[in-house]
Amino acid sequence: xxxxxxxxxxxxxxxxxxxxxxxxxxxxxxxxxxxxxxxxxxxxxxxxxxxxxxxxxxxxxxxxxxxxxxxxxxxxxxxxxxxxxxxxxxxxxxxxxxxxxxxxxxxxxxxxxxxxxxxxxxxxxxxxxxxxxxxxxxxxxxxxxxxxxxxxxxxxxxxxxxxxxxxxxxxxxxxxxxxxxxxxxxxxxxxxxxxxxxxxxxxxxxxxxxxxxxxxxxxxxxxxxxxxxxxxxxxxxxxxxxxxxxxxxxxxxxxxxxxxxxxxxxxxxxx
Amino acid sequence: xxxxxxxxxxxxxxxxxxxxxxxxxxxxxxxxxxxxxxxxxxxxxxxxxxxxxxxxxxxxxxxx
Ligand SMILES: [Zn+2]
Numbered sequence: 001x002x003x004x005x006x007x008x009x010x011x012x013x014x015x016x017x018x019x020x021x022x023x024x025x026x027x028x029x030x031x032x033x034x035x036x037x038x039x040x041x042x043x044x045x046x047x048x049x050x051x052x053x054x055x056x057x058x059x060x061x062x063x064x065x066x067x068x069x070x071x072x073x074x075x076x077x078x079x080x081x082x083x084x085x086x087x088x089x090x091x092x093x094x095x096x097x098x099x100x101x102x103x104x105x106x107x108x109x110x111x112x113x114x115x116x117x118x119x120x121x122x123x124x125x126x127x128x129x130x131x132x133x134x135x136x137x138x139x140x141x142x143x144x145x146x147x148x149x150x151x152x153x154x155x156x157x158x159x160x161x162x163x164x165x166x167x168x169x170x171x172x173x174x175x176x177x178x179x180x181x182x183x184x185x186x187x188x189x190x191x192x193x194x195x196x197x198x199x200x201x202x203x204x205x206x207x208x209x210x211x212x213x214x215x216x217x218x219x220x221x222x223x224x225x226x227x228x229x230x231x232x233x234x235x236x237x238x239x240x241x242x243x244x245x246x247x248x249x250x251x252x253x254x255x256x257x258x259x260x261x262x263x264x265x266x267x268x269x270x271x
Numbered sequence: 272x273x274x275x276x277x278x279x280x281x282x283x284x285x286x287x288x289x290x291x292x293x294x295x296x297x298x299x300x301x302x303x304x305x306x307x308x309x310x311x312x313x314x315x316x317x318x319x320x321x322x323x324x325x326x327x328x329x330x331x332x333x334x335x
Contacts, residue, residue: 037335039335040334040335041335042335126335127335128335129333129334129335130333130335131333134333151335152331152332152333152334152335153332153334153335154332154333154334155332157330157332158332159329159330159331159332169302169309173302173309174302174309174329174331175299175300175301175302175331176311176312176313179297179299179300179333180299183297183299183300184299184300184332184333190334192334197335223302223329225329225330236304236327236329237327238302238304238309238327238329239307240307240308240309241309242309242311244311
């Protein structure tokens with residue numbers, strides 16, 4: 001792979017980083033990352049992946065842009081209300097970096113389609129807004145041995161972890177099962193500040209880039225949390241997976257997504 | 272004393288469930304780690320905190 005003159009200029013700030021360099025840039029350009037959810041986390045994650053030159057970006061979403069999204073979903077624009085979020089996100093990606101091959105998955109992610117979709121990519125980023133879907137993505141990635149980034153944000157708070165097979169706990173190790181709807185608040189009920197989603201979505205893009213170029217220490221076995229009000233951010237080491245985890249443990253009960261379908265059905269009210 | 276999220280607390284002898292009931296944590300949305308190992312939710316009633324235990328509690332939120 002030979003980089004063109006424009007690419008050489010575009011990625012010049014990467015070439016001087018010893019962790020990336022020309023060879024790392026080529027790796028990024030030859031990699032594929034799937035972002036599930038083109039909402040608030042997805043806005044930051046997708047844009048930074050595109051800027052970094054991740055060659056193929058998959059975008060999965062089935063919503064349309066609404067004016068109430070724009071206070072935080074900065075990949076979308078006022079003139080695009082009513083447009084599919086995937087299409088709007090692709091427009092923004094192409095404006096920023098026409099090199100990127102964008103693949104749109106304009107459908108709801110379900111136990112039936114997720115395994116085939118994630119198989120097309122090197123790394124998956126969960127930018128969805130419900131625990132049910134987050135557990136679906138977790139279990140699908142664990143069963144497919146696919147590395148992925150989990151994150152969540154509400155109000156001024158957020159967290160992120162990175163799952164890499166055999167390198168630490170999965171989301172189900174940490175939480176057990178989908179929290180009941182009365183225990184969770186989605187952003188529409190609780191509110192959320194866009195800048196906080198930007199921080200956490202950027203962390204997810206950073207994890208993807210680090211994974212792809214093999215640099216630094218991932219959030220595997222570690223939970224990143226941030227409280228934007230107190231401005232306290234922490235990384236808590238939780239190095240060991242739960243040997244009794246229902247999906248990644250020693251005697252898992254979730255052997256296929258199909259036999260656990262009910263848990264993935266969204267019970268919390270909609271976003 | 273038990274070290275919970277870096278703070279020394281006088282809670283030895285209590286179960287994790289008892290300790291959590293005195294806090295504002297939403298138990299469905301937390302991960303609890305004791306002495307480097309995850310405590311599954313099914314064990315919150317059974318695990319008794321002991322002197323010099325180190326516990327980390329991390330809350331998760333679901334929005335995106
Ligand atoms: Zn697990």
